[in-house]
Amino acid sequence: MKQGFSWRVLVFITPALLVYAVFSALPLLDTLRLGLYSTDENGLRSFSGLANYATILHDPQWSASFWNAMLNNLKFFGIHMLVQNPIGLLLAALLSLRKVRFATFYRTVFFLPTLLSVVIVGFVWQLILSPLWGVSERLLGWVGLESWFAPWLGLESSALTTLSLMSVWQFVGMPMMLIYAAMIAIPEDVIEAAVVEGASPWRIFYEIRLPLILPTLGLVTILTFVANFNAFDLIYTVKGGLAGPNYSTDILGTLFYRTFFGYQSQVASPTMGAAVATLMFLVILLGVGFYFLLVQRRLQRFAL
C-alpha cells in the first residue's frame, strides 16, 4: 500500500527533532569540528587539521596515557560483561521461576542501588573498604580471612577491579530488569509444551528461554558497552581527576575530563579535549556499528 507524505508525522516529529538537533546533534558536530583546531598560549584558535590526533596517537606521552585509558576501559567493560551481565541473567532467571516467594521484594532490592547517586555509592563503598574505619577487615576476620584484606582501592593492582565491581553492584539491576522483562514475555504455552514433553528445567532454560532472550542479551551488551565507554562519574568521585594510583583507574572519560576542563594546574585545552571526545565517539560508534551490522541481524532470526 503506497501512502503519500504525511504532514501530520512531521508535526509530531518536529519538536523532538529540534530538541535533539540543538542539544545533541549540533554539539556533537561542533565537537568534531573543534577537535580540528588548536589554541595558542594567548587563547587564539586556529585550524590545524589532524594535528591533535597526531599528537594523541604519536606523541609518546599522550599515546601512553590514551592507550592506558583505553586498556583500562576495556578491562572495565570486560568485568561488567563477565560479572554484571551473568549475575543479571541469573537473577532474572531465578525471579522468573514460577514459585519464588517475595519475588517483587527481591526485584526491588536488586534494582535499588541503580537509583542511588553515584556519589553516594562511591562514598559508601569507600567507607566500607576503608582500612581505617571500614568493616571489611572485621567481616573477613569473622571467617578467618583477615590476612586477605588489603587497601584495595589504593593499590595499583586492584583499584580498577574494585571500582568495576562497585559499578557492577550498582548497575546489576539494569540487565536484570531487561532480561526479566524478556523472560516473562515468553509465551507460557511454549514452556508448557516443553514440560509436557518431559524437558528438564535446565533444558527448558538452555534450549527455549535462552535463545528467545538472545536479542535482549545483545541489547544489554551494547548498552553496557556504551555506558562503560562513557563512564566517568564513579572514578572521578572515588579517585579524583588523576585516577590514581599511577593512572591505574584512568579511563577515557577521566582522560577527557582532564584534557578538556583541566585539572588542578593542568590548563584546560578544549581543542585537545574535543579530539579525545571524538576518539571516544569513534570507539563507541565502531562498537555500536559492529553490533548492528554483525550481531543483531543474526539475532533477529530467533525473535518471536
Add this chain to the structure above:
Amino acid sequence: MRTPFHLTATALALVCSGFAHAGNLTIESWRVDDKPLWEDVLLPAFYKSNPGITVKFLPTSPPEYDSALNTRLTAGTAGDLITCRPFDVSLDLAKKGYLEKLNGIPGLKNFPESAQVAWQSDDGKSTHCMPMASVIHGFFYNKKIFADLGLAVPVTEADFFTVLDKIKAAGKATPLALGTADQWETNQIVFTGIGPNHWKGEEGRKGLISGKQKFTDPAFVSTWETMAKWAPYLSKGYQAQTYGDSQNLFGAGRAAIYPTGSWDISYFEQNSKVDFGAFKPPVQKAGDACYISDHTDIGMGINSKSKNKADAQTFLNWLASKEFADLYTNKATGFFSLSSHAIEVKNPVAKEMISWRGQCKSTIRLNAQIMNRGTPSMENELWNVSSQVMNLKMAPKDAAQQIQAGFAKWYAPAK
C-alpha cells in the same frame, strides 16, 4: 558542546543583567569554607566604610572551580571579582584578557614585591590580581602524645625519625597521619613542604627554572628518599587513606604527627578537641639554615567584562587595607595576609607558624611558577610520582628521572 552552552549562557546573562545595577558586586571563589566568614565578618566591615556597594560571595567547590570559572568567563557570565590561584592558572586567564590590569591601583603599594610575583606577568611589568594571603607548610603534633612519651619537638631529620620510632614502639598512636589515596598531599604537603631544606629554597627553585639544576641532582632525589622512609610510620592501608581520613585520624587523637599547612589550623579548631602545636620541617643536619614553604596562595582580580569596575577597584583597595589584613589573618586562621602592615596574630599555632618567617628563608611551592605550564603538567606528574614513592612502588631516582624528562620535553633550559 559549546554552542548550546553559549545559548544558555547568553540567555542567563540577559536574565541576570536585569538584576545587576551599579553598586552590586559578585565574588567568584573556591573557598567554600569561607562563606560564613565573608558574610558575617568581612563584608559587614567593608559596608561600614563603603555604604552603597553590596557584595555577594558565590563560591564553587575547589576541584570544580577552575573549570567552572573558565566556562563562565568564556560565556561572559562570571562574577565581577575573581579569586585568583597563584601563578600560571591566573596568568593564563590574564593572557586571554579575562582579568583587568591592576597597574597603578593604589592598594598594590601595601604589598612587598615578593608578594606580588604570583600574580604578575613573567617580566613583572603588569599585575592582574591583588595579593590576599599565603599559607605556610609545617607539621602539627599532638601535645598530649608527645608529653606522655616525653618527646621533644624534632629539629633535624635524625630527630624526626627518632621521634617517629618512639611513637611507633609505644604502639598507642599512628606516628604519621598521611595517606596517598588523594595523591595531592604527597606533593603539595610533603614534597614541597620538606623539600626546601634539601634544595635550599629559592636557590633550588630558581636553579631549576634557569636550567642550572636538575631534578636528578642529589638535592631533589634526597627529598624523595626521605619521603620513602616515611612509609613504615603511616597507618596500615595508607594507600587507600584519603585526606579526610588523615584529618579525622589526627583530629580524633589517634595520630601523633600530621604533615600539613597552616590552612588546617581552623579545621582542627572547629572540628576537634585535640591540643596541638606546630613544628617546622626538620633540617638535614644540626646547624643547617632552615627554609619554609610560604606559599602565596590566594589573590583577587577584576573580571575585565565586569560592568562595575569602579566599585570593584574600591573593593580591591579595601582588600589591601590594614583592616582587611587584620580581619583575614585573625578570622581565616592559617591564611596569612601578604601586606606589609604589622598584624598581631592571635591564634597560638598560627603565631608559631608565622614566626618561622623570621627564623627561616621563605620559598614558594617548587613548581608553582613556570614549571606547571607545559604538557605533561608537572603538578599532576608530581602528584603521581610522589605517591608512587610513598607507596614504595617507585624508586626515588626513577621519580626524579621521570619529572626531569617531562620537564625537559617542553622547557628549553631544562634540556
